[in-house]
Amino acid sequence: MAEIGNKNKIEVTEEEHQQALIGEVRRFSGQEQQVYDYYRKNPQALAALRAPVFENKVVDFIGELAEKTDKPMTRAELSKLIASDEDEVPEEHHH
Numbered sequence: 001m002a003e004i005g006n007k008n009k010i011e012v013t014e015e016e017h018q019q020a021l022i023g024e025v026r027r028f029s030g031q032e033q034q035v036y037d038y039y040r041k042n043p044q045a046l047a048a049l050r051a052p053v054f055e056n057k058v059v060d061f062i063g064e065l066a067e068k069t070d071k072p073m074t075r076a077e078l079s080k081l082i083a084s085d086e087d088e089v090p091e092e093h094h095h
Contacts (some may be wrong), residue, residue, distance in 0.1 A: 001082065012053045020049040031038040 005008075012020075021039055028035045039046045063078055 001055055001058055004062065005054055006057075008061060010054065010057050010061055012050045012057065016053050016057075017046075017050055020053045021046065024049060 015019070021036075024039070025032045025035045059075070059078060059082065063075060066078065
């Protein structure tokens with residue numbers, strides 16, 4: 001995932017990062033301030049919000065590429081591909 005994103009210069013803009021933070025804060029109704037402060041004090045947590053945004057952008061990018069090829073691919077199929085790609089664990093050889 002990250003490799004594709006980096007190769008194609010896909011980046012999460014500051015604005016998109018803000019949107020992700022706002023979306024996260026909104027999920028905690030009544031605790032917005034605490035959640036916001038938590039992220040402000042935890043750069044790692046804040047950085048982690050970038051990951052899903054970045055992945056979505058990469059998925060969209062791959063989706064656009066897929067549209068240019070002959071075979072149409074739905075987003076669901078694409079998600080499945082990506083998921084199976086991440087799930088593949090090398091099989092251990094039992095003696």
